[in-house]
Amino acid sequence: MPDVRYVAEGTRAAIRHTRREDAAEFTRRARESMPFHRPWLTLPTSESAFQHYIAQLEREDREGFLVHALETGDMAGFININNIVRGAFQCGSIGYGAFPPAAGQGYMSEGLGLVLRHAFGPLGLHRVEVNIQPGNKASIGLVKRHGFRLEGFSPDFLYIEGAWRDHERWAMTSDMLNQRTDPG
Template structure:
């Protein structure tokens, strides 16, 4: 992939919009990462689920990105900004996942920093939230590394893995972007 097709480029990773052409690579990575993702998230696992997932990002209230290893272009993670509200609020809710073959190498940290800069730059947002199940230590460490602040606990916040789950609310605002690694 040409570097001109990326929205943002870092030292090790780059981000670009999720594309329907990513389907086979994405689904293969989801299969390889099932143990890593359970019980925290349930990414699309079939072609039909992927098509519905990708279609969600064609409106004004969601943005979907893949994080790619810069030298090979291989997908190493996915990040989305959901429930984008404009006007005085200018906020969105983050969703993200590393993929098993590349998990633990810091790629998602680098990719999320690029997405945050994109959100506060071209997208014109002011606030991003990450809602994390308290037991998801990897996700908690990710947002802590980037400087998110813990704002509280939302009981029974999201329906995940067959039950309503509590989530911690972590937030990052445009004023905090200067502290990104």
């Protein structure tokens, strides 16, 4: 990938901002990942859907990142900070997804750590939240490893794959970042 400018690098993974030029690779990986992501999330699988997706990420209240495997440069997944609210709140909601075969290889865990350091550092956020469907054990394990705390349950929270889905609400504040159990 020419002219890669990572926002941050770890030992095995790096993050960079999602760009319009990522459409072909992102949508290809999203199409390949459809069975893996059901019923947890729906990703843009066409050029027009990606253009809508990237337009949302270009808003002032969002930051979109791609996670890459440093060894190969391959796109391992994405992590977005959505609904950033400034003022007294200084909070954002994180959403993410891995692309097989990178899923379960630790890239997303390291990538999430990099995004959290960016959120609590340069972005100046005080709090981030993640909403996870109760059956998504991999996602719950990811946030637990990073020290998020379970704060509640929201029935019929998000409309995904044709149904209103229940979600658990997990959160972390900036002072919790250094208390994580997983260094990635």
